[in-house]
Amino acid sequence: MPQLDIAFFVPQIFWLIVVFATLYIFMAGSAAPKIAGVLKKRQDAIAGDLVEAEKLQAKAESARVLYEKSQSEARSNVAAMVLSKREELKDIAEKEYLKLSKKLTAKADKAQMRIDEAKNKALSEVREVATEVCSEIVLKIAGLKIEVKDVAKVIDANTNASLKGED
Amino acid sequence: MASPLEQFTVKPWVQIDVAGYDISFTNSSAAMLATLAVITIFVTFGMRKTALVPDRWQSGVEMCYEFIAKMLGDTAGPDGRKYFPFIFTLFMFVLAANLIGMVPWLHSFTFTSHIAVTFAMATFVFIGVTLIGFITHGFKFLSFFVPHGAPWYLLILLIPIEIISYLSRPISLSVRLFANMVAGHTMLKVFGGFVVSLGALGGVFAVSAFLPFAFIVALTGLELLVACLQAYVFAMLTCLYLNDALHMH
Numbered sequence: 001m002p003q004l005d006i007a008f009f010v011p012q013i014f015w016l017i018v019v020f021a022t023l024y025i026f027m028a029g030s031a032a033p034k035i036a037g038v039l040k041k042r043q044d045a046i047a048g049d050l051v052e053a054e055k056l057q058a059k060a061e062s063a064r065v066l067y068e069k070s071q072s073e074a075r076s077n078v079a080a081m082v083l084s085k086r087e088e089l090k091d092i093a094e095k096e097y098l099k100l101s102k103k104l105t106a107k108a109d110k111a112q113m114r115i116d117e118a119k120n121k122a123l124s125e126v127r128e129v130a131t132e133v134c135s136e137i138v139l140k141i142a143g144l145k146i147e148v149k150d151v152a153k154v155i156d157a158n159t160n161a162s163l164k165g166e167d
Numbered sequence: 168m169a170s171p172l173e174q175f176t177v178k179p180w181v182q183i184d185v186a187g188y189d190i191s192f193t194n195s196s197a198a199m200l201a202t203l204a205v206i207t208i209f210v211t212f213g214m215r216k217t218a219l220v221p222d223r224w225q226s227g228v229e230m231c232y233e234f235i236a237k238m239l240g241d242t243a244g245p246d247g248r249k250y251f252p253f254i255f256t257l258f259m260f261v262l263a264a265n266l267i268g269m270v271p272w273l274h275s276f277t278f279t280s281h282i283a284v285t286f287a288m289a290t291f292v293f294i295g296v297t298l299i300g301f302i303t304h305g306f307k308f309l310s311f312f313v314p315h316g317a318p319w320y321l322l323i324l325l326i327p328i329e330i331i332s333y334l335s336r337p338i339s340l341s342v343r344l345f346a347n348m349v350a351g352h353t354m355l356k357v358f359g360g361f362v363v364s365l366g367a368l369g370g371v372f373a374v375s376a377f378l379p380f381a382f383i384v385a386l387t388g389l390e391l392l393v394a395c396l397q398a399y400v401f402a403m404l405t406c407l408y409l410n411d412a413l414h415m416h
Contacts, residue, residue: 001172001175002172002173002175002176002177003175003280003281003282003283003345003349004282005177007189008177008193008195008283009283010188010189010190011177011179011183011189011190011191011192011193011195011196012177012193012195012196012278012281012283012284012287013283013284013287014188014190015190015192015193015195015196015199016199016278016284016287016288017287019196019199019200019202019203020256020260020288022203023203023206023207023256023259023260024252024253024256026207026210027210027252027255027256027259028252028253028256031210031211031214032232032251032252032255034214034217035210035214035228035229035232036232037217038214038217038218038219038221038225038229039229039232039233041217041219042219045219
């Protein structure tokens, strides 16, 4: 077995020490810190991104809350606005109604007055006609000549009585 | 036909003598330098960009790093972290040596199949770990050899057993790696010899050479697994010994 040849123990161990020491210096001095640095950098980046994402999520959440708040505010504003507008319109309508009804009442009163006037005029004319017709009838049937004044007195009495009865 | 053990022969390439010591540059030294070069290239080029999102090569380097870092953390805890560069170097060195040894070419040589090399490494680990134990705990480290809760009359038996088992650690650590590598490479050589011998006979024998060849293919796969596994075991046991030294039982 060539492995048991003692002559080659020393050169092999010598070269082992040289090579292993070189490799160790390379690893400990340069390679391992470099790899550790990269891994640390990556971990930090991931952790940083996670923190950032959380922050953004909180921001989005607060924006959502704000949006909802403003939405409900707008909704209640609109409701209040509708209510006040309705009141206003009601007031206007009432005022217009009163104005119109006053005008109409005035018109109606005026018309009534005119009607009354026309009625009185007509009634007074009726009295004259009736007086004449009466005196004519009396003259023709009875042959009596009655003073128009007297006829008018009788008719007035009768008319007033009938008018009273009507009322 | 050469012996299947001939592949383990150390051949001096350049004779060097310093102060009476033979430190000749051999094929073993060449394999060690190749191992050093391969690891250096692997790590340096993998880390040439140190990108936040790694490419495949960088991922490979990072995987090795994290694999060993996790193993060390799991076995030795946070106190073992400062020994990480050593464990990492040890793992990468043994792994690369085993894998380079699997490459078949004219000067193919696996220095981890040499007891001198594995025993030197195991002894270094053993002495280092023992020193760490004494530095960390002082003479209290000797209580490591006294099992807890055993009655005094059993201690007479148990303390020598503990000491012997502790002292045999470098032997088991080095022989495990050495024997695995020797067995694997010898098997490959033996079956490779079958292929050549059967082929030389010609005819039906030449056709039947397919069988040992197929076996070599399967065995190569197994040996690649063993190469990785033994590097892992070597590093793992070093971590365990380190944990014993740092924390005792």
